[in-house]
Amino acid sequence: MTVLDVAWAERWMHAAAADVRDARDELTELDRRIGDGDHGVNMDRGLSAVVERLDDPAQAPRETVGQVLRLAATTMMSTVGGAAGPLYGTALLRASKVTDRADLPSSGVVALVEAALEGIVARGRATVGEKTMVDAWQPAAEAAEQAEDAEDGIDVLRAAAAAAASGAEATIPLVATKGRASYLAERSAGTQDPGARSTAIILAAAVAAAEGRGA
Amino acid sequence: MTVLDVAWAERWMHAAAADVRDARDELTELDRRIGDGDHGVNMDRGLSAVVERLDDPAQAPRETVGQVLRLAATTMMSTVGGAAGPLYGTALLRASKVTDRADLPSSGVVALVEAALEGIVARGRATVGEKTMVDAWQPAAEAAEQAEDAEDGIDVLRAAAAAAASGAEATIPLVATKGRASYLAERSAGTQDPGARSTAIILAAAVAAAEGRGA
Amino acid sequence: MKKLLDDPAQAVDDSLRGFALAHADAVEVRFDPTFVLRAGGTPPGRVAVVSGGGSGHEPLHAGFVGAGMLDAAVPGAVFTSPTPDQVSAALQAADGGAGVLAIVKNYTGDVLNFETGVELVEAEGIEVASVVVNDDVAVEDSLYTAGRRGVAGTVAVEKIAGAAAARGDDLATVAALAERVVAGVRTMGVALTACTVPHVGRPGFELADDEVEIGIGIHGEPGRHRVTASGAHDITRRLLDPVAEDLELASGERVLLFVNGMGGTPLSELYVVYARAHDLLAERGVEVARSLVGSYVTSLEMQGASVTVLRLDDELTELWDAPVHTPALRW
Amino acid sequence: MKKLLDDPAQAVDDSLRGFALAHADAVEVRFDPTFVLRAGGTPPGRVAVVSGGGSGHEPLHAGFVGAGMLDAAVPGAVFTSPTPDQVSAALQAADGGAGVLAIVKNYTGDVLNFETGVELVEAEGIEVASVVVNDDVAVEDSLYTAGRRGVAGTVAVEKIAGAAAARGDDLATVAALAERVVAGVRTMGVALTACTVPHVGRPGFELADDEVEIGIGIHGEPGRHRVTASGAHDITRRLLDPVAEDLELASGERVLLFVNGMGGTPLSELYVVYARAHDLLAERGVEVARSLVGSYVTSLEMQGASVTVLRLDDELTELWDAPVHTPALRW
Numbered sequence A, B: 001m002t003v004l005d006v007a008w009a010e011r012w013m014h015a016a017a018a019d020v021r022d023a024r025d026e027l028t029e030l031d032r033r034i035g036d037g038d039h040g041v042n043m044d045r046g047l048s049a050v051v052e053r054l055d056d057p058a059q060a061p062r063e064t065v066g067q068v069l070r071l072a073a074t075t076m077m078s079t080v081g082g083a084a085g086p087l088y089g090t091a092l093l094r095a096s097k098v099t100d101r102a103d104l105p106s107s108g109v110v111a112l113v114e115a116a117l118e119g120i121v122a123r124g125r126a127t128v129g130e131k132t133m134v135d136a137w138q139p140a141a142e143a144a145e146q147a148e149d150a151e152d153g154i155d156v157l158r159a160a161a162a163a164a165a166s167g168a169e170a171t172i173p174l175v176a177t178k179g180r181a182s183y184l185a186e187r188s189a190g191t192q193d194p195g196a197r198s199t200a201i202i203l204a205a206a207v208a209a210a211e212g213r214g215a
Numbered sequence C, D: 001m002k003k004l005l006d007d008p009a010q011a012v013d014d015s016l017r018g019f020a021l022a023h024a025d026a027v028e029v030r031f032d033p034t035f036v037l038r039a040g041g042t043p044p045g046r047v048a049v050v051s052g053g054g055s056g057h058e059p060l061h062a063g064f065v066g067a068g069m070l071d072a073a074v075p076g077a078v079f080t081s082p083t084p085d086q087v088s089a090a091l092q093a094a095d096g097g098a099g100v101l102a103i104v105k106n107y108t109g110d111v112l113n114f115e116t117g118v119e120l121v122e123a124e125g126i127e128v129a130s131v132v133v134n135d136d137v138a139v140e141d142s143l144y145t146a147g148r149r150g151v152a153g154t155v156a157v158e159k160i161a162g163a164a165a166a167r168g169d170d171l172a173t174v175a176a177l178a179e180r181v182v183a184g185v186r187t188m189g190v191a192l193t194a195c196t197v198p199h200v201g202r203p204g205f206e207l208a209d210d211e212v213e214i215g216i217g218i219h220g221e222p223g224r225h226r227v228t229a230s231g232a233h234d235i236t237r238r239l240l241d242p243v244a245e246d247l248e249l250a251s252g253e254r255v256l257l258f259v260n261g262m263g264g265t266p267l268s269e270l271y272v273v274y275a276r277a278h279d280l281l282a283e284r285g286v287e288v289a290r291s292l293v294g295s296y297v298t299s300l301e302m303q304g305a306s307v308t309v310l311r312l313d314d315e316l317t318e319l320w321d322a323p324v325h326t327p328a329l330r331w
């Protein structure tokens, strides 16, 4: 049994920050092609700040997964900017509200992903197929629900991450109708949505953290 | 005997305008390298205006060579601008003062070239070797003086034009100390002075006109 | 990429520091979180007018902080909207007790961050009204996009709302006037070259030597379509016509004509476009009653221009003419 | 080459037509020969201040025509000084009966054409004084060149001479004040890119992706030397140090600091340079008492900037602060 506890949540944020930094240029290039070329830098700035605050000895120790996610939420909100800042900020904030416990069972992981999706939709009012990060979060939430009965929370995470990755891939042919890419109309087709891609990276990092990475 | 009369002077201006137009890009490129890239356009604008006014039936007919040169002088002055405008304008104005007759003997050609040189030096205060049009006009004037005894004025023109051409060539290695090229200091070496080059073209046109061209 | 910058991550702060030093009489710059406040603050009892958005559009918005226009501006990272904490700090600092009008350009990021920032200060009991500027007619099909973008017309909204606040109008009136400007202002832009975001290091798109991008936004993103470059005459028509048609300008109407440079365009070219746009309006029987020509809403060093037309009435004209004393606009 | 222009040969006239339409309240543009006159002319009995030079440096000079600055401006072709008939027509039209000050940038063409133009109007009995601006410290060896060039410092000469004329000083006093500014103003510039003269169609020089040209003039000509680009911090020092040293600035002195954009530089970068120049002056104990940041003396779309310092005394400060109402400078 993998334990998805506070330490896991912290490893998740560390792994996400490292992976987003590695993918910074890729994300920026996607956004340069169909947006304004700042998504990689925005996410890197935000997640670096999250890690910095997690590592700050002056911060109160976290006792629940939700506390880690709340700190990540407020930090992302105040450092990312752009569309992604409030979207990821709200996602994490909503997720933090359903994870106020020391560790998560499978159902807790499902609740986390669903709450994040709800937060993004509440803020951004996008639906599936509009070529946004919703196209990664929604299949992730669905896959998580279907895996809810798994014994081990890591299996739920794996299902969600895999679905997010294919959802992100599937944004490539889409024509954007939300966010900055929508101004390109047909010209937005052919490029993966940067926010969907960063979603896939962050959920993959959650799996890696459950497997022990990011310590 | 070639007759250097009013018709010649008018043919001269026509030939000069045509040759400068042909050399426009060359002159501009020289000036782009060591100046501000406008000498070809400046001279083309000025000489086109001269031809236009010469061809204007509303203009009083010219009865002396000097009258042709005076019209050219005032037109250049009010259309060329830059350093070349007042320099060529003054050159032609001074030349017009010593050519107030129906046709020029050899000595008249010498006087014309000398007066032009004096005008340029009076305005621009440059001396030989400073990488300006003086480096074409001064050898031209000297060669003209030496050829003064020639029976035919065309020989004086030929001598002057040939000397202007080699004088212009000889500006290539020089470092400019006058005009815009002087700001480049050592970097001005290696490029022919545009004003010296246009001088060579204009004096060659005088020869061609004497040989019948420009009619 | 060559820029007169040092660390790209510090570029906005470095620039704001110079801005604060150069205009200490008119503005004050606060850091942590970052925003720009009018020197001396909003006169007590007056409505405050606040705007903000990504940096890289200078002088928008910080250059318009001062008497008669904005009380505060909130600059984000380059082409990235500011964060809610910046927004709420600026709204709070600007409030003079009579409420705040937030002027937001219609981009998802700006809208979302302002929304959250506004929520935060409303919780503190400050009254806030928001107006979203969406003047960019290049976005044809706003049903299938995030809606029309807010571009150069923002200057007119900020100037007129600021003048209304300065003369003592209450929040509802200032907001209604801002909405009236939004309803009557349209813009269309063209890019001759792309711009390079400092931390990206390469241009936002590539244009061939004979291509221009019509319907460009202000974030270095590509526009709606490309055409072969064809001179100021033709390009200006491609900008002015959609604007005039969208506004349904009728003969006899009076307008403000604003030709805006994108940052790397010589002023002389803006006047060429202005002359042409003026002619085209005259052909439609439209009178240009007020003018603005210059680089006010830019995209870093992009070469290009936009044409903005605002339908004027007597009140809007009077508010446009009212005194303004800011680093970038002054009369 | 892509520009918002039509026929390059008509570009200056096309632009002036737009300029006249946009600023009909402040200026009047005359053609044949071409010059720009302050609307309503010079107030009778006041000294007139006139300047001019090649086009391509907008807003210099035409943008500074108006109350408190220039009474007329004489634009030549792009980077080509105007002709004597233009100069004399402008001097004549500007004269308000108390004589005219001609402000000439030190280029052979400008000097020669103004000289001739001035001769022509002096023959008509108009009193003319001339002042030659030569603030460019990049020209090190003025003995072996045509002398230092007149660049961005020209704005200070025009503003202060215009203010002196406006307060009623006589011609000798206005000329002496202009000379005092010339004596106390120095500039050094840098280019990040070259500019393209419309009728030439290709850039004035080529710079590698990591090179900048230090000591650039304002005519698209190459500068004095090239260095590897090294950020605003280092570049600003290379501009400010020679200026401060040439002026022999001493601790305790007060100056005007003017950071000028060359046309294609974002305002945000000018503020970064300004902040740095301000720091460097502070290190020398020099107080920045007045500031100007913007693209006022440009080279078409060139990317780059210049740093200008003017030594101030009480009178020059007062004249700098005096009201000015022109298209490009207003307070």
Ligand SMILES: Nc1ncnc2c1ncn2[C@@H]1O[C@H](COP(=O)(O)OP(=O)(O)O)[C@@H](O)[C@H]1O
Binding pocket: A031, A035, A036, A037, A038, A039, A042, A043, A081, A082, A083, A084, A085, A087, A120, A123, A124, A125, A126, A131, A132, A133, A134, A178, A179, A180, A193, A194, A195, A196, C079, C080, C081, C108, C109, C110
């Ligand atoms: N309305 C929306 N709903 C959900 N996601 C959105 C929405 N608008 C934009 N996004 C996401 O935000 C991403 C862009 O983020 P970022 O580049 O950081 O912000 P900006 O677009 O403001 O520059 C897009 O790739 C998309 O996934």
Ligand SMILES: Nc1ncnc2c1ncn2[C@@H]1O[C@H](COP(=O)(O)OP(=O)(O)O)[C@@H](O)[C@H]1O
Binding pocket: B031, B035, B036, B038, B039, B042, B043, B081, B082, B083, B084, B085, B087, B120, B123, B124, B125, B126, B131, B132, B133, B134, B178, B179, B180, B193, B194, B195, B196, D079, D080, D081, D108, D109, D110
């Ligand atoms: N003081 C001077 N005396 C003589 N000729 C000069 C002087 N200064 C410049 N010139 C000539 O003028 C030419 C440049 O003319 P042009 O390019 O038309 O004017 P500008 O330098 O004003 O752009 C130079 O090549 C040089 O021959």
Ligand SMILES: [Mg+2]
Binding pocket: A031, A035, A036, A037, A038, A039, A082, A180
């Ligand atoms: Mg983006």
Ligand SMILES: [Mg+2]
Binding pocket: B031, B035, B036, B037, B038, B039, B082, B180
């Ligand atoms: Mg030249």
Ligand SMILES: [Mg+2]
Binding pocket: A036, A038, A082, A083, C054, C079, C080, C081, C109
């Ligand atoms: Mg952005």
Ligand SMILES: [Mg+2]
Binding pocket: B036, B038, B082, B083, D054, D079, D080, D081, D109
């Ligand atoms: Mg020239």
